[in-house]
Amino acid sequence: MSERPVVAHVIHSLATGGLENGVVNLVNIAGPEFRHVIVCVTGAGAMRARLKPDVEVFSIGKRPGNDLGAVWRLVKLLRRVGPAIVHSRNWAAFDAVPAARLARVPVVVHGEHGREVGDPHGRNRRRNRVRRVLAPLITRFVTVSRDLERWLVEDVRIPARKVLTIHNGVQLDRFGRSSAPEARRELGLPAEALIVGTVGRLDPVKDQAGLLRSFAALLPAHPDAFLVLAGDGPCRADLARLIGELGVGRRVQLLGDRPDVPLVLSAMDLFVLPSIAEGMSNTVLEAMATGLAVVATRVGGNPELVEDGVTGRLVEPQDPGRLTEAIAGYLEDSHVRAVHGKAARQRATEHFGLERMCLTYTDLYSRLHPGGATGGD
Numbered sequence: 001m002s003e004r005p006v007v008a009h010v011i012h013s014l015a016t017g018g019l020e021n022g023v024v025n026l027v028n029i030a031g032p033e034f035r036h037v038i039v040c041v042t043g044a045g046a047m048r049a050r051l052k053p054d055v056e057v058f059s060i061g062k063r064p065g066n067d068l069g070a071v072w073r074l075v076k077l078l079r080r081v082g083p084a085i086v087h088s089r090n091w092a093a094f095d096a097v098p099a100a101r102l103a104r105v106p107v108v109v110h111g112e113h114g115r116e117v118g119d120p121h122g123r124n125r126r127r128n129r130v131r132r133v134l135a136p137l138i139t140r141f142v143t144v145s146r147d148l149e150r151w152l153v154e155d156v157r158i159p160a161r162k163v164l165t166i167h168n169g170v171q172l173d174r175f176g177r178s179s180a181p182e183a184r185r186e187l188g189l190p191a192e193a194l195i196v197g198t199v200g201r202l203d204p205v206k207d208q209a210g211l212l213r214s215f216a217a218l219l220p221a222h223p224d225a226f227l228v229l230a231g232d233g234p235c236r237a238d239l240a241r242l243i244g245e246l247g248v249g250r251r252v253q254l255l256g257d258r259p260d261v262p263l264v265l266s267a268m269d270l271f272v273l274p275s276i277a278e279g280m281s282n283t284v285l286e287a288m289a290t291g292l293a294v295v296a297t298r299v300g301g302n303p304e305l306v307e308d309g310v311t312g313r314l315v316e317p318q319d320p321g322r323l324t325e326a327i328a329g330y331l332e333d334s335h336v337r338a339v340h341g342k343a344a345r346q347r348a349t350e351h352f353g354l355e356r357m358c359l360t361y362t363d364l365y366s367r368l369h370p371g372g373a374t375g376g377d
Contacts, residue, residue, distance in 0.1 A: 230257075
């Protein structure tokens, strides 16, 4: 076993998703200061294949609902692994907070990365009360957006001194390497179409159904447009049904879960994120790194990424008319599309590089580690 202090990242699973992508990116390029392990509350998943071979992954096998046995299994695992820091993420991994303290872990960090469709504004009283009551057990809260930081301080009433924001980062050199014609050939997409696309979990909170309706509305004026939805999730069957109901099957393709997101993005002319709620979208960052203009909803951390009128357009969530208008504007003006795409790439390069994110997390862990300069409180 390495003598380096261990950071145990506790997450729901390693299924495909933005949070999981961020954790994988972090542990894959993290420096030598810490050894990183991942603990999945339920089971692993497709993202495990992207981890470096030396990253250990553990699974607790938690059942749906309250599973006190899973909490006890987590306590025993943490005692065996002996991490210096436990870093849990989102409500699905919140059991790790008391488990870490029962296992006598000296530092506990809890991250908030976004919300669910059932509680898009974070107003669930029971969950917020639990966050508030257990806040003394948490050394630091980390959010991925200023919007989430404001929510924790103002709505949940977590002391501001315990909360900080670390924006997500993107591995810039992975994106924008393939040409659009090459990417379209590999994906079997029409070569001459204007391709609008989105990447993400097929989940109600992402509102791909709203995007489908907006796309159907613009097709009569833009018959050369084509829509691609990359990702998988609980809404796939409903979305396939809606495509049939709207009569747009010949102009829409469900690509499923893709390991080659950089290639998928390279095939697009425009990226759209129609979410009802967001934390800090990795897929928006990846689209920006590809050099795409972005149409996104004005929720969560999206306004911290997309500069309205400079790198893309921001619209209100669940407003299909405005979404249709914003997409159509880009389809009709290739010059603005190119200018905003170039500006998006520059903004991602200057402010949202993965290396910067990893250095910031490593600095936080070093300051909080008992052997570092600053302990917890």
